[in-house]
Amino acid sequence: MPYFLGMLAQAYASAGRTEEALGALAESEAALDESGEAWWQAELYRLKGEFILRGPAPNEKQAEEFFRQGAG
Numbered sequence: 001m002p003y004f005l006g007m008l009a010q011a012y013a014s015a016g017r018t019e020e021a022l023g024a025l026a027e028s029e030a031a032l033d034e035s036g037e038a039w040w041q042a043e044l045y046r047l048k049g050e051f052i053l054r055g056p057a058p059n060e061k062q063a064e065e066f067f068r069q070g071a072g
Contacts, residue, residue: 001031001035002028002040003028005028006025006028006043009028013047013050013051018055021051022048022051022052022055025044025047025048025051028040032044041070042072045067045069046070049062049064049065049070
């Protein structure tokens with residue numbers, strides 16, 4: 001489920017719907033926490049960073065933090 005929510009988030013982002021993309025990522029993160037599927041977590045952080053940079057109020061510092069979390 002976390003993977004598919006991530007794909008949904010990417011589709012939202014491609015359509016310029018950043019808030020919905022971030023919402024789908026939040027659902028994906030909750031599903032990861034519940035299931036323990038850590039293999040998708042790094043990609044989740046990368047996507048969050050990208051979407052924050054694309055949003056209405058880009059926050060480079062916050063995006064960088066997500067990129068660092070994803071890198072490990």
